[in-house]
Amino acid sequence: MNFNMYVPTRILFGPGELNNLHEQKMPGKKAMVVISNGKSTKTNGYLKRTEEQLKLAGVETVLFDKVEANPLKSTVMTGSDIARVNDCDFIVALGGGSCIDASKAIAVMATNNGDYWDYIPSGSGKGKPVNNKPLPVVAITTTAGTGSEVDPWAVVTHEENHEKIGRGGDDTFPVIAVVDPELMTTVPPKLTAYQGFDALFHSVEGYVSKGVNLMSDMYAITAIENVSRNLEKAVKDGNDLEAREKVAFGSTLSGVVESVGLCTSQHALEHAMSAFHQELPHGAGLIMISKAYFTHLINKQACDDRFVKMAQAMGMGDAKEPMDFITMMENLMEDCGVSNLKMSDYGIKPEEMETLAKNAKETMGFLFDTDRVELSIEDCVAIYEASYN
Missing domain, CATH: 3.40.50.1970 (Rossmann fold)
Structure with missing residues (x-):
């Protein structure tokens, strides 16, 4: 506590x-x-x-x-x-x-x-x-x-x-x-989606890190609910002020999560990508690697109950399995039009994966220290490779 x-x-x-x-x-x-x-x-x-x-x-x-x-x-x-x-x-x-x-x-x-x-x-x-x-x-x-x-x-x-x-x-x-x-009403749909997923992942990472506490949990799960249930509306109608307000609320709460909780290595892996490819939007990079990253944690049974609770917060009231979170995340990406982002569109090549993994570890190693399960260089490379298209 x-x-x-x-x-x-x-x-x-x-x-x-x-x-x-x-x-x-x-x-x-x-x-x-x-x-x-x-x-x-x-x-x-x-x-x-x-x-x-x-x-x-x-x-x-x-x-x-x-x-x-x-x-x-x-x-x-x-x-x-x-x-x-x-x-x-x-x-x-x-x-x-x-x-x-x-x-x-x-x-x-x-x-x-x-x-x-x-x-x-x-x-x-x-x-x-x-x-x-x-x-x-x-x-x-x-x-x-x-x-x-x-x-x-x-x-x-x-x-x-x-x-x-x-x-x-x-x-x-x-x-x-x-x-x-x-x-925020003038932000284009694509950027609205990228930014919204960045906010979502700040709280998702905060909720599954090993630095969780009662206060970070309160902020994180509320942020996840507000962003995930309103982002599609904000993407499809930028003038929907109620949706914009709720996504903004979730985003601000996610900032607080970063002050009372911890991010995880997902952010380190993306930072390496955009460090070498300046034109890659941070949120887009996170979207690209998110399925492989969180599936890896689920396969390691890092915190099954927390993935179920996040799926429920995102709108699947009867969620029972950790992979239900992946389903809800993929559905949201589809609804927001960002489910088919490609690393190759930003010049990222398969032969870079080990370089990116080592860069992530060397520059943002402290984010790997917050993970519930240790990620090796090989694990990071596998996550990149599974995300590549």
């Missing part, structure tokens, strides 16, 4: 909550607003609305619009330089998980010297302590996927070393999170 929970983020949740940002106590007077290198944040008016809210709060702004779908270390370093030059005293992340993750890393490097990889605890990172408190981060999420708005983790790719690694600490929790489903 023991758990250790620290989630210090003030959460503004619900349709229209962006309009209330100016009423919150801001952590500084000059913010660097971080958005992606795409057009949607500007085109949909979210950037303008955010800047207006900050102006009402008496905050000056500087824009950084360079973040990739899988944020790169070089981008983090460029962003931190701009924050320093402009004397920004906090960061506003406006976008999906990539923007929020990049913002946390930028916040660290805006107040600390050296290279971001100096502070990465695994792979080729030097594991140095972060001596200076990072800049505060305000997170305004425009997607329902990572839950990064309420957790401390920042996942960044070292593009030269092909390492995609997460790090975080008490000082990288956002101080304010705005989760406004109205900002």
Whole structure:
């Protein structure tokens, strides 16, 4: 029953909550607003609305619009330089998980010297302590996927070393999170599905890891129910605000799961894939390997009762077998139009599998430590091979 929970983020949740940002106590007077290198944040008016809210709060702004779908270390370093030059005293992340993750890393490097990889605890990172408190981060999420708005983790790719690694600490929790489903209605169906499955898997992994506790279970099973029962509706009708709200709720809860519980090696296996193939969306990679990954755990009888309970939460009230979870997961993928994703479409080749497996173990080995059953390199290769098409 023991758990250790620290989630210090003030959460503004619900349709229209962006309009209330100016009423919150801001952590500084000059913010660097971080958005992606795409057009949607500007085109949909979210950037303008955010800047207006900050102006009402008496905050000056500087824009950084360079973040990739899988944020790169070089981008983090460029962003931190701009924050320093402009004397920004906090960061506003406006976008999906990539923007929020990049913002946390930028916040660290805006107040600390050296290279971001100096502070990465695994792979080729030097594991140095972060001596200076990072800049505060305000997170305004425009997607329902990572839950990064309420957790401390920042996942960044070292593009030269092909390492995609997460790090975080008490000082990288956002101080304010705005989760406004109205900002998510413009996300295209395919991306809605990718992001929704990312949120789902955060809680699924949290529910089957060996770090479970009463608190993580409460959040995880509620997240699984809300995401799985509403994602198809959000995919098929982006303007279904009720569905968007419930998926967003599940996504935010999944972020809390990552703070009071643990992810597993499924995330490490995907990080290796997108570390070598930058254009692969994280959620899509997770979908590709999920059937083989969770079937492996079921075949090892890792936690039969938990897979049954997840199947029930997803809508199969009479579920009795662990494989019922796989059935419900596959049905959801089919309903959301993502059941036929191919690794080969992103340039992944069969001969890479061992390289990817070793990369996953070397860079995100701590996620393998949370598994109920130990995965060898051979097991990882087998999961990749079973997922390949």
